Amino acid sequence: MSFNYSERMNHISGSATREILKLTADPTIISFAGGLPAADCLPFDKVGEISDELLRGGRAEKILQYGITQGLPSAREAMIEYVKKAGVKNITLEQSIVLSGGQQGIDLMCKVFLSKGDTLLVENPTYLAVLPIAAAYEANVVGVNSGEDGLDIQDLEAKINEYKPKLLYVVPTFSNPTGRTYSLRNRIAIACLTAKHKLPVLEDDPYSKLRFEGEYVPALKSVDVGDNVVYLTSFSKIVSPGLRVAVAVGNKEIISKLEITKQGADVHTSHLSQAIVEEYLRAGYIDKQLKKITPIYKAKKDCMISAINKYMPEEFKYSEPQGGLFIWGALNADIDTEKLFPEAIARKVAYVYGNVFFADDSGHNTLRLNFSNATPERIDIGMHALGDLLKEKIKGDAR
Ligand SMILES: Cc1ncc(COP(=O)(O)O)c(C=O)c1O
Structure with missing residues (x-):
């Protein structure tokens, strides 16, 4: 039997990562696909102790009862202290809202700002989950060119003038998928330009704490001159994705719109999860956790880079990230990484083909590799298999 679904469902296809993750649930496949923290980086003991004490x-x-949509005030206080470390200062309680993961922040910001036919600007390539979210609101997604330094400011201005966008979405630090970080100069230019055009910006920052080298760069929100930047940070990658806790801070009016839409979505984020994150922050465990996990992720990143140098064809161009969870690479223009994916799976290795991160269906020769989840041994084996496959392809094409 077929049902009569809403018009918007015609624009939403299954997310590519969901399909890829289903395939990689097979333990015999070495997956560089998801953005999962390593199992040995999840803080089982501390979360266990805190939960026991709380309950x-x-x-x-209070924890087992309903509460307010904005989130537990004491949890928000702790989170406001926490975002100061990213340079996000002078935030009041009413300028904050606890969310059920960063993903909810993206969804609610799109719901608040995008009507059918409105334009959402994103970096091209962007975090892939934004594309189906925007599609659900029947919005038009336009990619802004970018480079090592950040967004191409001229292109951003041209696209603001041409499309009159309602929202700009960016991941300025250790971006997913490129791993790149916008310079402070680029952040200032984005802040000034978007303030001039009164364009709201969603700064999504799940990764900045996972810095293993290079210099700290303060959040885009820290140079916000028009109070138009909403800063969103999640505890998924540094504490636990299963807790589903993030916080958004920014303009009071925007936060209250987020609150209204969140009320309809899930009433409030789980109190137990909020309180666990609050106590985790208050006890200072977060710094200890970061001290523990950043060297682990750095070692895995180094391991993947050395495997790339050992096994990948010289045509594979990549940029080495200073933090985060991903390495982004590109092959010769005629290699289609999506078409190649089933062959990679047959060789028991998975990645995310790059075109799914682009707003304009380009990037067919690109791919994203996650290094946080697999063990160093499996990184070596998986990269060997992937390198062999790509070398064979390139040789075959040259014939
Ligand atoms: C850039 C970015 N934003 C948001 C999310 C969603 O994370 P969560 O909802 O677990 O906070 C992810 C997860 O991979 C991400 O990479």
Whole structure:
């Protein structure tokens, strides 16, 4: 039996990563596809201790009861302290909202700003989950060119003038998928230009704490001159994605719109999860956790880079990230990484083909590799298999 679905469902196809992740649930496949933290980086003991204390202590009743949509005030206080470390200062309680993961922040910002036919500007390539979200609101997604330094400011201005966008979405630090970080100069230029055009910006920052080399760059929000930047940071990659906790801070009016839409979505984020993150922050565990996990991820990144140098064809061009979870690469223009994917799976290795990150269906010769989840041994084996496949392809094409 077929049902009569809403018109918007015609614009939403299954996310490519969902399909890829299904395939890679097979433990015999070495997956460089997802953005999952390593299992040995999840803080089982601390979260266990905190949960026990919370459920047996004086806050238990509040935690198991309904609460306000914006989130537990004490959790927001702790999170406001936490975002100061990214340079995001002078935030009041009413300028903050706890969300059920960064993904919800993206969804609600799109819901708040995008009507059918409105334009969302994104970096090209962008975090792939933004594309189906925008499609669900029947919005038009336009990619802005970018380079090592950040967004191409001239292109950004041209696209603001041409499309009159309602929202700009960016991941300025250790971007997903490119791993790149916008310079401070580029951030200032984005802040000034978007303020001039009164264009709201969603700065999505799940990765900046995972810096293993290079110099700290303050958040785009820290140079916000028009109060038009909403800063969103998630605890998924540094504490646990299963807890589903993120926080958004920014313009009071925008935060209150997010609150109204969140009310309809899930009433509020799980109190237990909020309180776990709050206590984790208050106890100072986050710094210890970062001290533990950043060297682990750096070692895995180094391991993947050395495997790239050992096994990948010289045509594979990549940029080495200073943090985050991903390496982004490109092959010769005639290699289609999506078409190649089933052959990679047959050789028991997975990646995310790059075209799914582009707003304009380009990037067919690109791919994203995640280094955080696999063990160093499996990184070596998987990259060997992938390198052999790509070399064979390139040789075959040259014949
Ligand atoms: C750039 C970016 N934003 C948001 C998310 C969603 O994360 P979560 O909803 O777990 O916070 C991810 C996850 O991979 C991401 O890479």
